[in-house]
Amino acid sequence: xxxxxxxxxxxxxxxxxFLTEPKGLNMREVxxxxxxxxxxxxxxxxxxxxxxxxxxxxxxxxxxxxxxxENRLNGRVRRFLLREGLDRYDPERFxxxxxxxxxxxxxxxxxxxxxxxADFLTYAHHFIGNAxxxxxxxxxxxxxxxxxEYKAVRGIAWxxxxxxxxxxxxxxxxxxxxxxxxxxxxxxxxxxxxxxxRVPFYQTVQDEDSEETGEDVSRDDHWDxxxxxxxxxxxxxxxxxxxxxxxxxxxxxxxxxxxxxTCGRVSPISTRLTFEELAILFEGxxxxxxxxxxxxAVEHLACLLTETGVLHMIQLKRKSQIKRKKKxxxxxxxxxVDNDGEWGxxxxxxxxxxxxxxQLAEWDTMASEKFARKVIQYFLNSFSREYLKSVRLFETDxxxxxx
Numbered sequence: 001x002x003x004x005x006x007x008x009x010x011x012x013x014x015x016x017x018f019l020t021e022p023k024g025l026n027m028r029e030v031x032x033x034x035x036x037x038x039x040x041x042x043x044x045x046x047x048x049x050x051x052x053x054x055x056x057x058x059x060x061x062x063x064x065x066x067x068x069x070e071n072r073l074n075g076r077v078r079r080f081l082l083r084e085g086l087d088r089y090d091p092e093r094f095x096x097x098x099x100x101x102x103x104x105x106x107x108x109x110x111x112x113x114x115x116x117x118a119d120f121l122t123y124a125h126h127f128i129g130n131a132x133x134x135x136x137x138x139x140x141x142x143x144x145x146x147x148x149e150y151k152a153v154r155g156i157a158w159x160x161x162x163x164x165x166x167x168x169x170x171x172x173x174x175x176x177x178x179x180x181x182x183x184x185x186x187x188x189x190x191x192x193x194x195x196x197x198r199v200p201f202y203q204t205v206q207d208e209d210s211e212e213t214g215e216d217v218s219r220d221d222h223w224d225x226x227x228x229x230x231x232x233x234x235x236x237x238x239x240x241x242x243x244x245x246x247x248x249x250x251x252x253x254x255x256x257x258x259x260x261x262t263c264g265r266v267s268p269i270s271t272r273l274t275f276e277e278l279a280i281l282f283e284g285x286x287x288x289x290x291x292x293x294x295x296x297a298v299e300h301l302a303c304l305l306t307e308t309g310v311l312h313m314i315q316l317k318r319k320s321q322i323k324r325k326k327k328x329x330x331x332x333x334x335x336x337v338d339n340d341g342e343w344g345x346x347x348x349x350x351x352x353x354x355x356x357x358x359q360l361a362e363w364d365t366m367a368s369e370k371f372a373r374k375v376i377q378y379f380l381n382s383f384s385r386e387y388l389k390s391v392r393l394f395e396t397d398x399x400x401x402x403x
Contacts, residue, residue, distance in 0.1 A: 005056050005057045005058070005059055006057065006058050006059065006060075007059035007060065007063075008058065008059075008060075009036075009058055009060050009063055011038075012036045012037065012038070012040070012060075012063075013036070013037055014033070014035065014036070014037070015032070015035040015036055015037040016028075016029065016032045016033075016035055016056045017029070017381045018033065024091070024092075025091035026089050026091055026307070026308065027089060027094065027307075027308055027309030028307060028308075028309065029091065029095050029336075030095040030098065031070070031074050031088050031094075032092045033070075033095070033098075034062075034063070034066035034067055034070045035067055035070065036063065036064070036067045039067075040063070040064035040067050040068075040226065041064065043068075046065060046068055046069055046120075046121065046122070047119045047120050048107070049061045049062070049064050049065035049068065050062070050065055050120040051114060053065070053083070053109065054109070054112060054114055055114075062106070062109060066102065067123075068366070071097060071363060071364075071365055071368065072365065073101060073345070074101075075096045075097070076101070076128070076132075077094060077098050077101065077132070077363065078094075080097070080136075081093070081094070081097065081134045083230075083233065084136055086136075086139075086308040088309075089237055089308060089309050089310060096135060096262060097131075097132060097135045099133060100131040100135045101128045101132065102130050103131065104124065104127045104130065104131035105120075105124050105128065106125065108120070108124040108127050112124075120215065126286060130147050133147050133150060133151065134147050134150075135207060136150075137150040142191055142194055144191070147166070149188075151189045152178075153188045153189075155174070155178075155191070155245060156170065156171075156174045156185060156188045156189045156192060157189070157192035159173060159174050160189060160192070160242075165283045167189060170189065171185040171186050171189060173184075174188070176187075178346065190212070196326070209381040225380040230348055236303065237308050237310045238261070238305065238306075238310065239261065241260045241299065241304035241305050243299060243303055243309075244304055245297065245300055245304075246297045248282070248293065248297070249293075249297035249300055249301070250297075251279060251281070252290075252293055252294045252297045253294075253297050253301065255272065255273040255277075255278060255281065255296070256272055256273060256275075256278065256294050257272060258271045258272035274287075275287040275288070275290045275291045275294070276290075278293075278294065279343050282403075284290075286300060291306060292301065303335070303339070306338055306339065312337065312338055312371070313337070314335055314336070314337060314371050314374060315335065315338055315339060316333050316334065316335050316374060316375065317333065317335075317343075318331060318333055318334075319331075319332040319334050319345070320332045324351075329349070329350055329351050330347070330348060330349050330350060330351070331347075331348050331350070332345060332346070332347050332348070332358075333345070333375070333379070334344050335350070335359055335361055335371065335372065335375050337361045337363035337371050338363055340362070340363060341362025341363045342361065343359075343361060343373060344357070344358075344359045344360045344361030344362075344364060344371075345357075345358040346358060346372060346375055346376060346377075348379055348380070350379075350380075353380060355376040355379070355380065357369060357372045357376075363399075
């Protein structure tokens, strides 16, 4: 590191506490470790922070960059872990991979040449990918000389698995494609077979900012109710959250959904109890009372899962509305992501079927405006906006649940 660089953050401190729980790190902490208080100077273009860092040789501008980039960085780490089939809700692992990316960006900063005209993230993208692969390599059962050898092993594993051909045919094809000897290709395939019993699939995908990741995609990112609860990765988080609920909430969730939250058994949907039957089960309640209690139980569970990072929550509050002929013609809603940070604001014109994002919520994604777009989609497709004074949306990667 060039000794001329300085890293001075006087006047700033961490916005969120760290290691606040006796059992150790949690996901909320590791996803927010670079957030600063007060807010750093605002620049519309992230690259402006890097330009100032290089020109001034002051790394506080890199800290400001991390403050603004952190949400996107979290997304890249999360997607990589998902595609590798790893637990993306393990805070220690998540932090290790995340810090590997930050160290890679720091290394890139020393060699970043403003005169070349490329954005810093474009320049650093390949190195961030290598950092993620290096972290993955260190978790593998096998031993590799470097990340380039690890990439080669993954590459021939994919080729062999995809081709359906013999080992010798795959070796010859790989050697020809990569201009290496058959002996070298055979060595890579042997390492692959020694390292894993499951050979992953690889393909190039686009991340949320339309950047090619070139990362391993071994699993689809689809979602269904049973899988989100019991796919092996998230079952532990769901079970721990469920155990924190009181007996009434636990019973309501199990009986209404015909599912055993302890063992994961899902019964036919026809066996689930109606709200009338739940009211009888809890003497002194009405069907509407049972429904309200059930919705609160869902909310309690979802809030606990949000705290651990399994779900994302979008909380909405109506700020104002305009009615014409007894129908809501327009409205303004505030929204907050994960019960944390500053509220954003969205203006709706229901007659025209349009919406405008007035202000992004603090934890929304700056490039894709992911959560604001979910809110807009929900409201413009809603048939009950007359009654929507407040609502919470719970979101996984592809599904929104409303309560």
